[in-house]
Structure formats: structure tokens, C-alpha cells
Amino acid sequence: MFRGFATLNFYADDIGAARDWYAELFGVEAYYAYPPAPAAPAYVEFRIGDDEDEIGFIDRRYAPPGEAGPPGGAIMHWHVDDLQGTVDRLLAMGAKEHRPITEHGDGSGFVTASVVDPFGNVLGVMHNPHYLEIVGKRS
Template sequence: MLRGLTTVSFRAADLAAAKSWYTELLGVEPYFQRPGYVEFRLGDHQHELGLIDSRYAPAGTDAGPGGAVVYWHVDDVSAALERLLSLGAAEYEPLTERGPGFVTASVTDPFGNVLGVMYNRHYLEMPATRG
């Protein structure tokens, strides 16, 4: 039923500031924009990270961090965490060894979204199976 990740969406009350912050973090400009929405393509599989103006949040949505954390693969969790913190993110979950080949950390971005980073050895094995 679930075929793969398409878009991870974050909300921001100040969409222009969020666009600027993520452009700096990612080192790329958004590939798609329209009023109230900005979208970046990232990584080996060109997954999408969308930023949505908070005004479009469903009624009754809590403004705090949600219960799900999406982890993005990085080659060095410690360096990624350090960069995120230097850009003004706040630690949500510290760098944690989860087992051989698995390290995670997460932050809350300046707009209240949880952003996870992970080194995952299985992620690195995946491209090799595709030839």
C-alpha cells in the first residue's frame, strides 16, 4: 500500500523566514513555489520537503511538535546536528547510538517542526541493490 515517501510538510507562521532558513540549511533554492507553499527536492531520491504557511493548518491543530519524527539520512550525524544547532534549531533528541550502523538525533527548527537526522547503514545499501 505505501510505496514510498513523497513529501514531508512542515508548517511555519513566517513562511518567508522558513524559506530563507531552509535554503541556507540545504544549500539549494526551492524548485516549486506558490502563495502559501514552498517545496525543495533533496537527496539521493529527490524527496520533497514542503513548507506550508501555518494559516492553512487544519482547525484544532496543535502548534507544538507532533508525535512523528521523519529522519533524513546524513553521512555524519554529529556534524549535521552541530550545523542545525548553529543555525538556531533547538535540540529535541540528542545524538543517540541505536545499534551498529544506526545513529539518530533530532531538533526543533525555529518554526516549531521536528527535523530528524540519521545515519542508517541500510540506507547506504539500498542504492547498491538498484545497480
């Protein structure tokens, strides 16, 4: 049975730079690094969002063949409260537009965008009314 999103992994050539870039974006420090300091990390992980979802960064040299190539494949979209503001901030931080802000469906508020981070990973963001409905039911 699928129980929920557990960990999203991205790859980077410079884990320290990726850690610092995402710490600035998320406003929190990575809670885990391996190996531990003072060694240079090969993996770092953050917990963010309403469910403390995990996003990890793996040294690209450990990527399976073909997995860490040009941006492609599935895109996971994170719900954000201010889609335009988030996209603007990502671009100001050096990300490149992958897909512009795009409304989907019948105008009911499902809007997505994606960028390529400075490390070559596609990061999706969106406004998702269903996400807000589910989170609202928890209160």
C-alpha cells in the same frame, strides 16, 4: 501499495523565512512556490537527497486544528553522512535540540537525533546503514 515517501510537510508562520533558512541548510533554492512571485508565498517546496524527496512548507494559518501545535507526533529521520556535523550545523543555525544523538539497537550503526527548527517543526536526522545498503544496490 506503499511506493515510497512522497512529500513531508512542515508549517511556519513566516514562509519566506522558512524558505531562506532551509535553502541555506540544504544548499539549494526551493523549486516551487505558490502563489508565484511577486506575491508572498503560502507554500514552498524543495527537492533534496538521492531520490529528490519533497519537503514542503505551508503557511501555519492553513494547518488543520491541532496539527501545528507544539512539536510532537511522528518524526521522519533523514539519512545524513555526517550526523554530528549535521546536528552541530543545525544548532549553529538556531535549531534547538529535541532528542540528542542516540545509538539504537545492538551497535550496528543506527543512530538518530532530532532538533526543533526555528519555526517549531521537528527535524530528524540519522545515520542508517540500511539506507546506504539500498542506495548502494542502485549503482
